[in-house]
Amino acid sequence: MNLKNVRIKRKYEACIIMLAVLLFMGSCGSTKEDPADWQDLFNGKNLEGWTPKIYHHELGDNYANTFRVKDGTIEVNYDEYEQFNERYGHLFYKQPFSSFHLKFRYKFTQQWMEDAPVYTYRNSGVMFHSQDPKTILKEQDWPISVEYQMLADAEDGNPRPTGNMCSPGTEVIFEGEMDPRHCIESTSPTIPWNEWVEADLIVYGDSLVIHKVNGKTVLQYTKPQIGGEVANGFDPEMKKDGQLLNSGYIGLQAEGQGVIFKNIKIKDLSNKE
Template identity: 75%
Template sequence: MTEVEEWRDLFNGENLEGWTAKFHHHESGENYVNTFRVVDGTIQVNYDEYDSFDNRYGHLFFEEPFSSFHLMFDYRFTDQWMEDAPSYTYRNSGVMFHSQSPESILKEQDWPISVEYQMLAEEEEGVSRPTGNMCSPGTDVVYNGDVDPRHCINSSSDTYDWNEWVSAELIVYGDSLVIHKVNGEEVLQYTKPQIGGGVVNGFDPKIKKDGTLLSEGYIGLQAEGQGVEFRNIRIKELD
């Protein structure tokens, strides 16, 4: 594989130009109570205007689909967490890729059909909780030669403090190879992302054609009840 172009910034550091929000219970384009906002050069997921979470799983999508690419971004969690969100969302967020478009996600659909680079931070002192994992809402991947039935596959990464900036990398070659990196180290590898599996509810059945390989799609930043910040979101397309 060869590089097609140089690095480009997906986030301009000033506003959400080029990005579209989609929340469960809301139409595409509605950034519910300013959940996604720009603060000090970061994209922040902020819940200070919420009365209750009410399963408002949100995603902020870049306007352009990508197929083969190298994505880099930094993230860290904040001390906000919506206590009426599911317990697994604590110190948990993610970046979706090869996702359906925000416009094709129905109002009452909870998650986009996509593959997720999952970010976790320490929950209990001394207990391993790796980051850079793979989760698969409405999708499947091939891991160690077989379609893996698990919704999430853990990486080999270390466990990081919640307020520590972590450097994440995602290298995707169309519908073939996917590599996750954390702080420069490869931590997970799998192949053949494809539509399948469960977890996603309320989707348009015309879109979920199980077994269809995913060769391209949209990139989305996740908001699941846990505050998080993203910065230095850059991409380089690969041939």
Template identity: 55%
Template sequence: MKKIFLVPFACAAIFFGCSTTKKQASHTQLKPNKNGFISLFNQKDINDWFVKIAHHEVGENYGNTFRVEDGMVKVRYDQYGDFNDQFGHLYYKVPYSYYHLVVEYRFVGELQKGAPDYTLRNSGVMFHSQDPRTMPKEQDWPISVEMQFLGGLGDGKPRPTGNMCSPGTNVVYKGKIAASHCLNSSSKTYHGDQWVRAELVVLGDSLITHIINGDTVLQYSKPQIGGGTANGYDPKIKIDGKLLSSGFIALQSEGQPIDFRKVELKDLSHLKEKTRRK
């Protein structure tokens, strides 16, 4: 997001789909590792994921933007020509509410011709996202919250990663609604094509924590619909003030090539009642 400083599924017409219990139960066939994480990306294909790219219908992976090679999801634009604001997202097939997400990423290559300058070494993962099947063809960003990934530009200036951006949403930061579209994290700057481990701990519509390479770098709470930045949405979907307790997870494409080698998730739904009592 900009820095300011297919296959039909049941319940597709509902903003966040069916109940969280039913959503998460569909993954009982995925065997957790010793730390309790399941792999949302199997390093073989993206059959459990689906694509929505601006100016295209949901399910159309225009230009083979999202592809699996060498055990990674690679985001590429070699079949594009001019970028033409074709911002895209690769969504996991079901929504989640309480979870610990791990994504390992690295920036590679050059910014695609015609992509906005702010997207240079810029990507992210969206969460608490609206169902992309509720997005009109021309909608640019899903109504969602983003854990933004930024890479150093080699100019000696700090450029933290693991920030928060809020297309069509708001969050509460330090006791009040955040005044800006993006919040900077306290992370250090990561240059070049090094792998970065980003973790996101989401407790429904309560506390959200961003972690970069093991360090907690940002916390906020009460994600909710509101604010601007998202364009072309169906007005019936944007119910300002509605708290977001669940939603879809999506990897981003916005003009900068990037690789994702790991996408893992640990279900934290057992914390739901404890969080509600606070």
């Protein structure tokens, strides 16, 4: 099959997936949502059900109280650090999910570790379809996963959309083709760093993924799968390039920038595929 035919085939497959999901969503548009469908992932009191994994540290070591609970929120806070030292962290929920609708709110703080890479400034994210945190090695910097990336205004005059996609050790199909970029920008506006943002992540297994910001769809892509680069120090058995990601773990990110998460809820969509 020549390159032109491959591209046509990919675009056709993407259109079929999109059409199927849109038809489903349209058929359910008149159905009143039941609050009981939503599960709270965070109890507002402690980190029960969540486990940290920080680069250079063993699973479960919440170094310098990086992840903490304050006033009913989960904070990423660095006030007990002397140096960041590449301690990229993730706080994982206890169970994997396949098809789901995740909702959460976030806001950045003024805190940023100046020895962290410059790209981490007003930058965080939520990982999904991640490898089991028990398989992440002590000296592995990023989990093999897909990321709902959160950015905020850096006050430098440059646009910084939020709700982007980043792909440590993974790849996705965007606009009908495998996209080689590590991060794909959304269509969201640039949002001030100190504003609460409502984020939605809608995932249909290994088919369609939808990112929303403040209720508006800002990015869509399909077929999340293992591949690409960026993640380092992983067990080679965990990185089988080309393997579609149908499920995985959810993790809140900490990469040198202070951030607050709250109202973290999930709805299982397994019966909606």
